[in-house]
Amino acid sequence: MKWVWLILGGLIGVLVLAVLGLWAAGFRKSTGKVTASVEVNRPVAHVWRYLTDDAKVKSWVGGLLEIRPEAGTPSGVGWRARMVVAMGKQRFEGDWETTAFEEHKRIGFVMKSPPSAGDGFVETGDYHVEESGGRTRVTLATTLPVRGLVPAPDGAGHQRLRAEQTQWRPATLEDAG
Secondary structure, eight states, X not given: OHHHHHHHHHHHHHHHHHHHHHHHHTTSTTTTEEEEEEEESSOHHHHHHHHHOHHHHHHHXXXXXXXXEEESOTTSTTOEEEEEEEETTEXXXXXXXXXXXXXXXXXXXXXXXOGGGSSOOEEEEEEEEEEETTEEEEEEEEEOOOXXXXXXXXXXXXXXXXXXHOEEOHHHHTSOO
């Protein structure tokens, strides 16, 4: 009977160590941060329209079903909209607010779950755009902070979440439209 208690104690110890390890990993500097880039064979003026025109945004961001503007002008700080996104078989809503806007250079944003979602998420991010030799690089850098005891997804987990949410289609950005 003593060996049963020793095995059970060992299993509980391993479980406690695993939980503590995950909790500690949530405090790494890179936790919740993801950066993704795509290079488009078009000048910055062409690509910029795909970041600021709702219909064009939906054409290249996979899973984005709906953009419902709520306040401000689309090309400026303070613009707010409700975004409806499909990931797999689930639909999510998020409240977008533009926090920085530099024409043909940068769009900063904060995306929050609606108040009705309870304990949701707050994600901050920046689209940076730079042109070189007629080609444009679009970089999205996001941060989804740790909330509670369970760390926010990071590395491969957050990257996969971001990839599902923003399945960029660079060929669409290169269309003549």
